[in-house]
Amino acid sequence: MNTPKPATELDVAFTVNGERVERRVPVRQNLADFLRDTLGLTGTHVGCEHGVCGACTLRCNGVIVRACLMLAVQADGADIVTIEGAATGNYDGAIVADLQREFHQRNALQCGFCTPAMLLTAAELVAARPQASREEIRAHLSGNYCRCTGYQSIVDAVESVCRSRSGT
Amino acid sequence: MSAPDRSGNTTIGAALPRTNALRLLSGRGQYxxxxxxxxxxxxxxxxxxxxxxxxxxxxxxxxxxxxxxxxxxxxxxxxxxxxxxxxxxxxxxxxxxxxxxxxxxxxxxxxxxxxxxxxxxxxxxxxxxxxxxxxxxxxxxxxTDAETALHPDTPVIHPELGGNLCFERVVTEGDVAAAFAQAAHVVEAEFITSRHTAATLEPRTILAxxxxxxxxxxxxxxxxxxxxxxxxxxxxxxxxxxxxxxxxxxxxxxxxxxxxxxxxxxxxxxxxxxxxxxxxxxxxxxxxxxxDFHARGHRVRARMALSKDGDILGVEADDLYGIGPYSGYPRGSANEGLQVSNLVCAAYRRGAYRAVSRAVFQNKAMYGQYRAVGHPVACLVSEGLMDLAAAKLGIDPAEFRRRHYLSPESYPLKLAGGPVLEKLSQHEALETLLQMMDYAGLRTEQKKLRTQGIHRGIGLASFVENSNPSAATYGQGGVSIASQDSCTLKLTATGGVVAASSITECGQGGYAVIQQVVAAVCGVPFAQVKVVIGDTETTPVGGGVWGSRGTGICGEAALQAGKALKANILAFVARLQESEASLYDIRDGQVIRAQSGEEVMTLEAVARTAYFRTDQVPKDFQPELTVTRSYAQKTYNGAYTNGIQASYVEVDTETGFIKLLGHWVVDDCGTVINPLLVDEQIRGACVQGIGAALFEQCVYSPEGQLMNGSLMDYLVPMAGEMPDIEVGHTCTPTATSELGAKGAGEAGTAGASAAVLNATNDALGPFGGVVSEIPVTPERILRALGRLS
Amino acid sequence: MKAPAFSYLRPENISQAIDFIDIYGDEARWLAGGQSLLAALNMRLAAPSVLIDINGLSELAGISVNAGKLIIGALTRHREIEHSPLVAQHASLLALAMPHVAHAAVRNRGTFGGSIAFADPAAELPACCIALDAEFVIVGRGGERRVRARHFFTGLYETALQTGEILVAAEIPCARDKGRAAFRELARRHGDYAIAGLAVQAAVEGDVLRDVNIAFFGVDSKPVLAEHAASVLEQGAATPARIEQAQHQLAQDLAPQDDVHYSGAMRMQLARVLLARAIGDLVNLETKSAAR
Structure with missing residues (x-):
């Protein structure tokens, strides 16, 4: 039986915002900490580290995930998009840019700590279901904690981008 | 005082997007x-x-x-x-x-x-x-239990203090005993608010x-x-x-x-x-x-004496709260109790008054100021009593409030306990709110749906709110916290203005407030005002943001600095032109003739002359293009303001679940600098109050163990359950400053819990159950309905 | 709040995965979607010395139909189940339940098998599998075995899985013509674990129910099959009176205990209400008046 020795560090290679990244990573480090501490991509925020607050949400292989609930070594071979690259990225950069503009115009952020993840979460909905109702928007955003706004301006901003993209 | 001179500029009151939000939106903030x-x-x-x-x-x-x-x-x-x-x-x-x-x-x-x-x-x-x-x-x-902390057989946490009492305060006015003795009706309840925690999304962080x-x-x-x-x-x-x-x-x-x-x-x-x-x-x-410091966690026994005709003869409140093992440093853990004992039924002609507040030590987490310090508790008690009284007398709750608000002629009014109410706008706020929400229409709908087994409720909550605090809050108590703030302005060599302010920013919009005030007052384009904040080395001394003081106090300092800089610029230009300063004005970065609007010179030209071509400056004249002005609110303990909220809920009487259908706020923060900032901040504050009303609660075991200390178990309000919140305003600028701005940041939290609790009880009305404890959990509702044994 | 040190293995196929678990036994944990395990590690509530990451085992992922059975691989993400036409057609109960499972970002990564093997008593999918009478396919050194969902969940976070075994799939009998599903839960907030919830699968003709499976979750240390209530409902038309009788029978099926969040009485009340409403969903009855 050919058994590899269990690793405490591993070499990984993946793309982040279109750039190739190759690093040796401690296996216990989660993806959020790796992006922040090793790559200096501090737009991904850490709010709870148990998957509830949503502040570390980013896009992995085209879908949003919690970066605190994924090991950095699990990103091996993946295509990661963080807020720093989301507005210019291949997937739906224009959606993120639209959302950023609407968030700004409507003051849909205060302290800004939830904002990058809120934008990426909203972008997934806008891309998949631009016809979403206000209630569906609220449901989709319900895994992202914002302590500052009343959520309303965020919902307004997302709704506005949805409407402009669904042509309704 | 007169309204600020805005020189035809409109950035005060404009819904401008925040300059400093752009980097946060791009993931380029720096926490x-x-x-x-x-x-x-x-x-x-x-x-x-x-x-x-x-x-x-x-x-x-x-x-x-x-x-x-x-x-x-x-x-x-x-x-x-x-x-x-x-x-x-x-x-x-x-x-x-x-x-x-x-x-x-x-x-x-x-x-x-x-x-x-x-x-x-x-x-x-x-x-x-x-x-x-x-x-x-x-x-x-x-x-752990505040209720027994003062019993003689309870252990004393700090023997050197001789007991577990931190302080007791009694506020009295008039003869309360007589008021209750002659009352035709008395309503009473025990109001309980849970301990909760701020749960900022960014946790406390320090790098030394x-x-x-x-x-x-x-x-x-x-x-x-x-x-x-x-x-x-x-x-x-x-x-x-x-x-x-x-x-x-x-x-x-x-x-x-x-x-x-x-x-x-x-x-x-x-x-x-x-x-x-x-x-x-x-x-x-x-x-x-x-x-983190926790907050609230009060038990208030309160009652109201009413005459046969429904006049309020007197109000009595007994407040007890546990503050953890030490009073917090440096601000103390007294302020919640101080505000409760000041403000129970303060919005109304409350008659004789007696309020006792006691803070006791206990072996739970540290405790202190958190958004709207004490106000939500005072409001819950006040508005709960008002609804109980209205129900007892068979009067509509809106009408009952209308009848009992302080009369517009009574201001300024000194309350027992110390606060002075400069001028409130309660009647106007109530009428605005009722119109916004279509109160009469909702009452009709409520009645109709009841016959179909759908139980909806409407809750009102008026609140009185401290803002722009004076040195009475901390300085007089020997605590070294600034109650004044300052702003330093400098004209840059290209005609822009850099404003260094002692305001700070946690997202409320401190940066934007200074930027908009300075742009308006100096006549400089908004985009050419840069604000420097949050650094003791580069900003003047000040208190920062807490207690709804940022806009009112730091904003006024910016206004005064802007006036001073403008005056210095115009004095310089007048001297260069061998004319009178009063003949000039500044608009859009240009010095103009005030009468004709004719452009005289750009601010860039002014700065270049002052900085680089001093040969052209008269020998006996030194232009001062860096100025600092400071401001402290010294007229009252605080610039008290007011507002009202309403909540519309549906209660599932089988499950005890509450659905929030609507929420309305009318707030009076005096001069509004930026409605975008004010309105969403009020909504966010409401959501914190709604969180307290429905979800948030630090659950402790009898052994003093926090049982729900994670975001899985401590329920914060999320987007899915929150209603749309409509915000309106009345505008009563404070005369204590030229800007006239009063606090806005805490208003939502002050009143939201009471509005939701009152709405819930309104829905439960036909069943006779009353809940006076928040959060109003499904279980508490089912118990009030007698559905659980 | 950082995960404690562990080492990490990434098997290339199921056989190698079994080899690994044979070596490390109880010291190792399978890492599937990681939506519960990694949170527990970050909070240092668990400290396995080895994580065996099975995310690369593509043979464990996917949804198919074979011989009247819907087969869901253990590594299938929640998101895929949520949007699967096969699931909607053959096990609509799962499609009804899926939007209630956490939030979109968690469903994108979380796996079906992970949720089953973790066996949270308040989770939706274990109860659905019981109501659907699913069988779980389990592989270990000794080969393959099958365990019916109703026998799989043995206690609080405990299942029939033995050390050295891996859950590879669930096999769900495809719903027949009359098969209908109802799913309800009561959670304080969208995406939270429910205070109480139930999954119901039955054959429905008019207001007559047959082959009724009712599985509750959130009311005990494991999902519970409410057999007494189900047998009442199988005795005739689902009239308000019969539904009320079934509600009474729940006292035989459920015994929720008090915990730090809610009393047992509260959960029992909610269970009764949910039962009536779910049966109402099945037969489109207005059942509010029947509920207590």
């Missing part, structure tokens, strides 16, 4: 944890697992040699370099507390009290080493970097109050204030929780002082729940 200077160490903190226990032995030898560990600090290590602190306000008679140190030395008094700090090369290694600290605990009897070579300590801190922190750190670590620089970069929410002294943060500073290198401490989410 303290985003900083990683070279050789930075990461701290993890060992905390007491017990609510009250003696440290029998402590051995850090194994931890000290663990991989990556550079230093382990114990309570004794920190005690040797940090003077202890006591959180009392000297102007609160009888207030007492015990001396406290950053890390427990012999004894821990709450579950989560910091005991030791490990500094290591990574946070993970620091946490690994915590497990190697050998500590032997001897459990001590705990005091002591450079032993020059003796300079730089502290990047997620704080609302850089100057307070500078004073505290210098004072307690025996440094000169000139050795300490505190920088508050982007701050991920504060809500009053980031204005207190925390032992873990002080210990991180101590570690940097000892090691001469950067040390970072980030409170993780679990330690935030037991480490």
């Amino acid at each position: 303290v944890d985003d900083l990683n200077p070279p050789r930075c160490l990461h701290a993890a903190v060992l905390r007491s697992p017990y609510a009250h226990a003696r440290i029998a032995s402590l051995d850090v030898a194994a931890a000290a040699i663990a991989p990556g560990v550079v230093r382990v600090l114990t309570g004794r290590d920190v005690a040797a370099m940090c003077d202890p602190y006591v959180g009392v306000l000297k102007h609160v008679p009888g207030m007492q507390s015990a001396a406290q140190l950053p890390l427990a030395v012999d004894r821990a008094c709450w579950q989560g009290e910091p005991v030791a700090l490990v500094a290591a090369t990574t946070r993970a290694e620091a946490e690994d080493a915590l497990a190697l600290i050998e500590i032997e605990w001897e459990e001590l009897p705990v005091v 970097d002591f450079n032993a070579a020059d003796g300079q300590l730089t502290v990047w801190h997620s704080t609302q109050v850089p100057y307070m922190m500078q004073w505290i750190i210098a004072r307690h670590f025996r440094l000169a204030e000139t050795q300490v620089r505190v920088i508050a970069p982007d701050v991920g929410g504060g809500f009053g929780m980031k204005i207190h002294i925390y032992g873990d943060e002080m210990a991180a500073v101590a570690a940097s002082l000892l090691l001469g290198r950067p040390v970072k401490f980030v409170a993780d989410r679990l330690e935030s729940f037991v480490g």
Whole structure:
């Protein structure tokens, strides 16, 4: 039986915002900490580290995930998009840019700590279901904690981008 | 005073998007944890697992040699370099507390009290080493229930204080006994508010970097109050204030929780002082729940005496609350009780009045100021009593309030307890609200749906709110917290203005307020005003943001600075033109003739002349294009303001679940600088109040263990359950300043809980059940309905 | 709040995965979607010495139909189940339940098998599998075995899985013509674990129910099959009176205990209400008046 020795560090290679990244990573480090501490991509925020607050949400292989609930070594071979690259990225950069503009115009952020993840979460909905109702928007955003706004301006901003993209 | 001179500019009152939001939207904000200077160490903190226990032995030898560990600090290590602190306000008679140190030395008094700090090369290694600290605990009897904290057979937490009482305050006016003796009706209830916590999304974070070579300590801190922190750190670590620089970069929410002294943060500073290198401490989410200051947690027994005709003859309230084992430092843990005893039924002609507030020590987490300090409790009690009284008398709750508001002629009105109400707009606020929500229409709908078994309720809550506090809040109590603020303006060489303000920013819009006020007053284009905030080295002295003071006080300082800079510019131009300053004005970055609008010279030309072509400046004239102005509100204890909220809910009487259908607010914050900022801040504050009403509660075991200290179990309000919130305004500028702005940031929290509770009870009306405890959980509703045995 | 040290293995196929678990036994944990395990590690509530990451085992992922059975691989993400036409057609109960499982970002990564093997008593999918009478396919050194969902969940976070075994799939009998599903839960907030909830699968003709499976979750240390209530409902038309009788029978099926969040009485009340409403969903009855 050919058994590899269990690793405490591993070499990984993946793309982040279109750039190739190759690093040796401690296996216990989660993806959020790796992006922040090793790559200096501090737009991904850490709010709870148990998957509830949503502040570390980013896009992995085209879908949003919690970066605190994924090991950095699990990103091996993946295509990661963080807020720093989301507005210019291949997937739906224009959606993120639209959302950023609407968030700004409507003051849909205060302290800004939830904002990058809120934008990426909203972008997934806008891309998949631009016809979403206000209630569906609220449901989709319900895994992202914002302590500052009343959520309303965020919902307004997302709704506005949805409407402009669904042509309704 | 006259309205501010805006020179035809419109940035005051304009819904302008915030300049400093752009980098936050791009992921380019800079919060303290985003900083990683070279050789930075990461701290993890060992905390007491017990609510009250003696440290029998402590051995850090194994931890000290663990991989990556550079230093382990114990309570004794920190005690040797940090003077202890006591959180009392000297102007609160009888207030007492015990001396406290950053890390427990012999004894821990709450579950989560910091005991030791490990500094290591990574946070993970620091946490690994915590497990190697050998500590032997001897459990001590705990005091958790505030209700029995003062009983003679309850253990005393600090024997040197002679008891568990922090302070007691009694506010009286008129003959309350007589009022109740002659009452035709008395309504009463016991109102209970849960303990809750601010749960900022960015946890508390500090990065201290002591450079032993020059003796300079730089502290990047997620704080609302850089100057307070500078004073505290210098004072307690025996440094000169000139050795300490505190920088508050982007701050991920504060809500009053980031204005207190925390032992873990002080210990991180101590570690940097000892090691001469950067040390970072980030409170993780679990330690935030037991480490952050909590708030509320009141039990108020209250009653109201009414005449046969429905006049309020008197109000009585007895408030008891537990504040943890020490009064918080440096602000004390008194303010919630002070505001409760000031403000019960303060919106109304309340007749004879007696309120008692008592704060007691207990072995739970530290406790102190959190958004709307005391106001939500006073409002819950006041508005609960008003609804009980209206129901008893068979009068519509809106009409009952209308009848009892303070009359418009009565202002300024001094309340028993001290606050002076400058001028409120309650009648106007009520009528505006009723129209916004279509009160009559909702009442009709409610009645119709009841016949179909659908139970909806409408709740109203008027509130009176302190803002722009004077030195009466802290300075008079011997606490070194600035009640004045300042703004320094300089004209740049290209005709822009840089404003350094003592306002700070946790997202409320402090930057935008200064930018808009300065642009309006100086006549400079909005985009050419840059604001510098959050750094004791680059901004003038001031109190920062708390207590709904940022816009009202810092904004006024900016206004006065803007006027002064403009006056200096015009004096200079007049001298250059050999004319009178009064003939000129500034608009869109141009000095113009006030009468004709004819352009005289650009601000860039003014600056170039003053800075580079001093040969063209008359020998006997020195243009002053850098000015500083300061402001403190000294007329009243605070610029009290008011507003009203309404909630519309549906109660599922089988499950006890509440659905929020609508929420309305009318707030009076005087002059509005930017409606975008005000309205969403009010909504966010409402959501915090709704959270308190429906979800938030620190659940403690009798042993003093927090049972729900994670974001899984402590329920914060999320988008899915929140209603749309419509915001309206009445506008009564305060005459204490030229700007006329009053607080807006706490108004939503002050009234939302009461509106939701009243709406719930309105829905339960046909069943006869009343709930007077928040959060109004499904279980409490089912119990009120008698559906659970 | 950083995960404690562990080492990490990434098997290339199921056989190698079994080899690994044979070596490390109880010291190892399977890492599937990680949506519960990694949170527990970050909070240092678990400290396995080895994580065996099965995310690369593509043979464990996917949804198919074979011989009247819907087969869901253990590594299938929640998101895929939520949007699967096969699931909607053959096990609509799962499609009804899926939007209630946490939030979109968690469903994108979380796996079906992970949720089943973790066996949270308040989780939706274990109860759905019981109501659907699913069988779980389990592989170990000794080969393959099958365990009916109703026998799989043995206690609080405990299942019939033995050390050295891996859950590879669930096999769900495809719903027949009359097969209908109802799903309801009561959670304080969208995406939270429910205070109480139930999954119902039955054959429905008019207001007559047959082959009724009712599985509750959130009311005990494991999901509970409410057999007494189900047998009442199988005795005739689902009239308000019969539904009320079934509600009474829940006292035989459920015994929720008090915990830090809610009393047992509260959960029992909610269970009764949910039962009536779910049966109402099945037969489109207005049942509010029947509920207590």
